[in-house]
Amino acid sequence: MKKMFIGFLIIIAILVLVVVAYLQLPSFGANPTGERLAKIQNSPHYKNGKFQNLSDTPMLTSDKSVIRATFDMFWEADKNIKPKSPIPSIKTDLNTLPKNKDYFVWLGHSSYLLHLNQKTYLIDPVLVSATPLPFGGKPFKGADIYTPQDMPKVDYLIITHDHYDHLDYDTIKAMKDRIGQVITGLGNGEHFERWGFSPNQLIELDWYQAIKLGELNITALPTRHSSGRALKQNQTLWASFMLQAGNKTIYIGGDSGYDVFFKDIAKQFPNIDVAIMENGQYDKDWANIHFLPNDFIQAIKDLNPKKLLAVHNGKFVLAKHAWNEPMALLSQSAQQENLPLFTPKIGEVFYLDDNPDFEKWWEGVE
Numbered sequence: 470m471k472k473m474f475i476g477f478l479i480i481i482a483i484l485v486l487v488v489v490a491y492l493q494l495p496s497f498g499a500n501p502t503g504e505r506l507a508k509i510q511n512s513p514h515y516k517n518g519k520f521q522n523l524s525d526t527p528m529l530t531s532d533k534s535v536i537r538a539t540f541d542m543f544w545e546a547d548k549n550i551k552p553k554s555p556i557p558s559i560k561t562d563l564n565t566l567p568k569n570k571d572y573f574v575w576l577g578h579s580s581y582l583l584h585l586n587q588k589t590y591l592i593d594p595v596l597v598s599a600t601p602l603p604f605g606g607k608p609f610k611g612a613d614i615y616t617p618q619d620m621p622k623v624d625y626l627i628i629t630h631d632h633y634d635h636l637d638y639d640t641i642k643a644m645k646d647r648i649g650q651v652i653t654g655l656g657n658g659e660h661f662e663r664w665g666f667s668p669n670q671l672i673e674l675d676w677y678q679a680i681k682l683g684e685l686n687i688t689a690l691p692t693r694h695s696s697g698r699a700l701k702q703n704q705t706l707w708a709s710f711m712l713q714a715g716n717k718t719i720y721i722g723g724d725s726g727y728d729v730f731f732k733d734i735a736k737q738f739p740n741i742d743v744a745i746m747e748n749g750q751y752d753k754d755w756a757n758i759h760f761l762p763n764d765f766i767q768a769i770k771d772l773n774p775k776k777l778l779a780v781h782n783g784k785f786v787l788a789k790h791a792w793n794e795p796m797a798l799l800s801q802s803a804q805q806e807n808l809p810l811f812t813p814k815i816g817e818v819f820y821l822d823d824n825p826d827f828e829k830w831w832e833g834v835e
Contacts, residue, residue: 496601496638497699498631498660505673509655512675512706514691519703520655522693524728530756538754542789549791554835555611556783557828558815564621571717571821575813577612577784579635579724579747582620586684586715591623591648592745593723597639599785606633609792612784612815617643625682628653629723630696630707631660634785638664652687654706660698676708686713690734692725694758711738717821720772722746724781726757727764731771743821744774749782749795759788762798769808776821777803777810783831784815793831800829 501509509515514523529538556577563582566572574582576596583590596617600606607613617640626648628636636657641648641664650670651661658671672680674689687710694707711734712719720734720741735741746769751759760768769777782795796812803810813819814830 494601495664498636498638499663500699500701500704501656501659505656505659508673509704509706512655514676514706515655520696520706521703522728523691523730524693526693526695526726526757528695528758529754531754533754538752541754546789547791547794549793550786550789552609552611552792552834556609556815556834557830558611558614559817560614561816561818563619566818571715573743573745573778573813573819573821574817575778575780575815575819576615577608577815579629579781581745581780582623583712583719585712585717585719588624588685588714589621590625590627590712591620591644592627592721593629593635594620594626594640594644595634595637596620597637597643599634599637599787601633601638606785608784614816620644620647622647622649624649625685626651627710627721628657629692629709629721630654630694631657631698631705632696632724633698634787635724636660636698650682652710654689654696654708656696656705659705673706674708675706684714687711688713688738691728691730692723693728693730694724694726709734711741717742720744720746720774724759725768726759727761727768731768735772739773741772741774743776743778744769744772745778745780747781748779748799749790750785750787751790751795752788762795762802765799766802766806766808770806775809777808778819779810779812793834796829796831 514520568587572584578595579593580595581592596615598606650672652672655673655675658673661671676689676691679688689708689710692707692709696703696705696707709723710721718738718741722745724747748765751761779799812827
């Protein structure tokens with residue numbers, strides 16, 4: 470009976486999404502038009518009316534229908550899909566951190582703050598909800614300690630793609646006056662212009678396109694994923710980014726399944742100091758667009774970074790595996806494969822020139 474009720478809620482949620490999309494509420498953003506659309510149509514990665522992955526990438530990797538795969542998120546969910554006790558976290562005052570040090574602060578899921586060469590970067594901040602719906606998308610207790618009001622002024626906001634668990638309208642709206650420039654993939658600027666940003670603030674890049682901003686060199690690179698906030702999908706580009714700032718090269722991985730382009734990225738950037746990669750929300754039903762655990766390890770071996778940080782876990786329910794499985798499996802693999810894994814808690818400052826021995830924060834959580 471409970472499963473039938475959950476299934477009913479899923480159907481209602483889908484219907485609500487359709488209705489809200491047609492109502493064009495601000496949180497859905499906007500599809501590219503005008504000069505932005507013309508630029509997109511000239512991209513070699515835009516074919517047959519939408520952006521395409523470098524390799525053929527069916528969204529589903531099983532013989533299930535989309536509806537069945539969605540229902541199985543609930544029918545087959547692990548009993549520990551959510552933690553029963555709060556996620557360990559530290560409420561660091563982000564406005565008081567030293568300006569002369571390079572650091573990383575995880576905010577849960579794929580949201581984090583980077584400070585490099587005296588510039589501040591905020592990546593994929595989702596600090597309110599991972600869905601525009603009035604239900605669902607709420608963070609685990611303990612993973613919810615940061616709000617938009619806690620964020621400092623940032624020089625650069627980096628958005629890897631426009632899915633709701635990476636681009637949160639409420640967070641962006643609350644932070645609008647504290648954001649310098651936005652760096653993202655082609656097409657995503659349309660969302661930001663609708664939300665009141667100036668075109669001069671927006672930097673939209675195609676894969677393999679690089680730009681120099683003062684002492685920062687940033688290159689957009691491919692991922693194997695998708696995009697879209699409403700009914701029409703893949704009208705904006707999903708991407709990863711390589712930041713070269715000061716004496717550091719930092720890889721911002723975004724969401725991706727495995728592909729051979731990781732080896733190509735390593736050839737182009739053979740000295741990656743830190744790779745920040747997605748680890749979690751995977752499933753055999755969608756293995757092309759989110760790393761399965763073994764594929765994640767292969768991607769890390771391809772990139773060969775000096776330090777590894779794993780995100781895209783610890784905050785939301787977006788897959789049916791146990792909430793702590795991604796970090797538990799990765800920690801085991803890191804020991805077996807001698808991977809340079811660092812595991813700060815949410816809010817715990819990681820000074821990138823140091824080599825601290827962080828706790829396995831996911832252990833001991835009920």
